[in-house]
Amino acid sequence: MAKRIEVSGLHAYYGGTHAIEDISMTIEPRSVTAFIGPSGCGKSTFLRTLNRMHEVIPGARVEGKVMLDDEDLYASSVDPVAVRRVVGMVFQRPNPFPTMSIYDNVAAGLKLNGVRGKRRLDEIVEESLRGANLWNEVKDRLGKPGAGLSGGQQQRLCIARAIAVQPQVLLMDEPCSALDPISTLAIEDLIGKLKSQYTIVIVTHNMQQAARVSDRTAFFNIAGTGKPGKLIEIDDTSKIFTNPEQKGTEDYITGRFG
Amino acid sequence: MTTLSRTKSSTLESVSAGRKARDRAAKVFVYLAFLLAVIPLVSVLWTVISNGAKRFDGVFLTHSMNGLASKDAGGGAYHAIIGTLEQVGLTTLISVPLGVLTAVYLVEYARNGRLGRTISFFVDVMTGIPSIVSGLFVLAFWLLALGMDFSGFAGALSLTILMLPTVVRATEEMLKLVPGDLKEAAYALGVPRWRTIMFVVLPTALPGIVSGVMLAVARVMGETAPLLLTIFITKAINTDPFSGAQGSLPTFIWDQSTDPNTNAVDRAWAGALVLILLIMLLNLAARLVAWLRKPSSR
Ligand SMILES: Nc1ncnc2c1ncn2[C@@H]1O[C@H](COP(=O)(O)OP(=O)(O)O)[C@@H](O)[C@H]1O
Ligand SMILES: [Mg+2]
Numbered sequence: 001m002a003k004r005i006e007v008s009g010l011h012a013y014y015g016g017t018h019a020i021e022d023i024s025m026t027i028e029p030r031s032v033t034a035f036i037g038p039s040g041c042g043k044s045t046f047l048r049t050l051n052r053m054h055e056v057i058p059g060a061r062v063e064g065k066v067m068l069d070d071e072d073l074y075a076s077s078v079d080p081v082a083v084r085r086v087v088g089m090v091f092q093r094p095n096p097f098p099t100m101s102i103y104d105n106v107a108a109g110l111k112l113n114g115v116r117g118k119r120r121l122d123e124i125v126e127e128s129l130r131g132a133n134l135w136n137e138v139k140d141r142l143g144k145p146g147a148g149l150s151g152g153q154q155q156r157l158c159i160a161r162a163i164a165v166q167p168q169v170l171l172m173d174e175p176c177s178a179l180d181p182i183s184t185l186a187i188e189d190l191i192g193k194l195k196s197q198y199t200i201v202i203v204t205h206n207m208q209q210a211a212r213v214s215d216r217t218a219f220f221n222i223a224g225t226g227k228p229g230k231l232i233e234i235d236d237t238s239k240i241f242t243n244p245e246q247k248g249t250e251d252y253i254t255g256r257f258g
Numbered sequence: 259m260t261t262l263s264r265t266k267s268s269t270l271e272s273v274s275a276g277r278k279a280r281d282r283a284a285k286v287f288v289y290l291a292f293l294l295a296v297i298p299l300v301s302v303l304w305t306v307i308s309n310g311a312k313r314f315d316g317v318f319l320t321h322s323m324n325g326l327a328s329k330d331a332g333g334g335a336y337h338a339i340i341g342t343l344e345q346v347g348l349t350t351l352i353s354v355p356l357g358v359l360t361a362v363y364l365v366e367y368a369r370n371g372r373l374g375r376t377i378s379f380f381v382d383v384m385t386g387i388p389s390i391v392s393g394l395f396v397l398a399f400w401l402l403a404l405g406m407d408f409s410g411f412a413g414a415l416s417l418t419i420l421m422l423p424t425v426v427r428a429t430e431e432m433l434k435l436v437p438g439d440l441k442e443a444a445y446a447l448g449v450p451r452w453r454t455i456m457f458v459v460l461p462t463a464l465p466g467i468v469s470g471v472m473l474a475v476a477r478v479m480g481e482t483a484p485l486l487l488t489i490f491i492t493k494a495i496n497t498d499p500f501s502g503a504q505g506s507l508p509t510f511i512w513d514q515s516t517d518p519n520t521n522a523v524d525r526a527w528a529g530a531l532v533l534i535l536l537i538m539l540l541n542l543a544a545r546l547v548a549w550l551r552k553p554s555s556r
Contacts, residue, residue: 056445097458109449165448
């Protein structure tokens with residue numbers, strides 16, 4: 001299931017602005033990699049280059065290479081729509097489809113891609129909701145609108161929706177920043193469970209969260225406003241938080257910066 | 259007594275008499291404005307209902323004017339109701355798909371490109387076309403140049419010219435309100451753009467689009483001038499909108515009300531009442547459809 005991601009020499013632009021510069025890293029399968037760094041250093045931008053969501057923004061473009069096992073995601077023969085089925089994404093703000101029921105939200109990725117057959121859909125919906133630790137809370141109201149759930153439940157619904165299409169990789173952009181501490185804990189538990197099956201990348205502003213959930217941590221930074229963001233270092237989380245190679249990382253983690 | 263007691267100096271109670279008076283004056287003004295806006299509406303409804311009730315009966319709803327002179331009692335608007343329903347039905351059938359697709363193109367694909375700006379300009383121009391001009395255009399082009407006969411369809415064509423820009427603009431506004439978040443969520447599931455538009459964007463905007471379409475339908479239902487030039491006038495029932503002169507409620511009302519005898523004038527009022535009721539019924543039906551589509555009511 002899970003796949004390794006290897007990025008080399010990646011640059012991303014918004015029109016004329018150079019947003020991230022020359023990033024290379026390896027993201028291990030069946031593990032959680034956390035991205036930390038000050039606001040505006042390009043964490044979200046980099047995350048979105050990993051499932052070709054960056055180019056959805058008008059004028060945005062990417063240079064460089066992203067290998068998913070032995071496939072180049074940016075090869076000219078590759079369909080970006082197909083990439084997004086393999087590399088799923090969860091956003092900062094929970095965004096269930098407001099016109100759809102809980103059931104239809106989870107089934108959306110499959111239904112909209114032409115999967116039919118009620119038995120099969122029922123199965124996948126239940127499995128995904130169980131996978132997202134939400135089944136017990138919603139099993140009696142699958143026909144009710146997804147927008148009627150609490151913020152934390154909505155975010156788990158979005159995770160269920162993302163895993164229902166059975167991706168290899170799951171990207172999460174600050175999935176807990178709009179949630180209360182209890183819901184945050186529920187999502188962190190879930191991440192711990194999901195990593196046995198998926199390659200997980202999570203952007204977070206919360207240092208404790210990075211330390212709690214991730215196996216590896218990447219630190220990004222910018223030299224100044226208007227300059228492109230860069231990868232400063234990536235290493236095992238325990239190493240980054242106790243004995244980082246770079247002075248900038250240490251300053252950021254100990255709070256002497258940003 | 260606490261510090262919040264009713265001493266004159268408390269900062270929490272410093273709303274001055276002048277501010278209270280201004281607040282009251284503003285309230286009175288708002289209510290007055292509301293009343294002023296409601297007066298014409300109530301008075302129109304009242305006049306139409308009280309005058310229309312006289313001939314609003316079974317005969318009126320099931321008989322045409324065939325074989326009757328306008329001074330005769332009896333007769334009805336059956337031929338006109340059929341005509342209006344068919345003409346407006348055809349108009350909606352042409353305008354809604356065309357208008358919604360145009361709006362989808364403008365909002366989702368054109369992105370301020372040259373073609374998008376050109377289309378947008380022509381939609382603006384169409385919005386400003388006086389209704390009689392749309393009738394004259396169909397008369398000159400469809401009836402005279404192409405040699406077609408008067409028909410309900412010719413009427414529908416002239417109404418389409420009036421309805422299309424309204425549908426495009428209303429749909430455009432609603433599509434712009436759909437949060438970008440939702441589109442991104444669909445793209446991130448590996449859903450292609452056109453399916454995202456069909457199954458996420460349009461359903462989200464649907465209630466607004468339905469309201470916009472209903473307003474447009476109500477507007478063209480009452481159009482008289484373009485119909486006079488395109489469907490002509492007949493007293494007989496013609497259920498085929500593609501051939502021959504056809505009745506319609508606005509032309510019926512116009513025809514009967516220009517006749518100076520009470521039987522005809524009463525029929526004109528009853529016709530106006532039927533027109534208003536039809537529009538209200540369609541509105542209710544559309545609301546019901548929008549409501550049934552919400553997941554909570556299933
Ligand atoms: N849609 C966009 N259009 C133009 N510039 C953008 C857009 N999104 C982000 N940027 C710019 O790219 C840089 C990186 O932003 P982002 O990836 O959101 O940072 P982070 O997620 O680390 O806070 C910032 O300078 C930001 O202003
Ligand atoms: Mg961000």
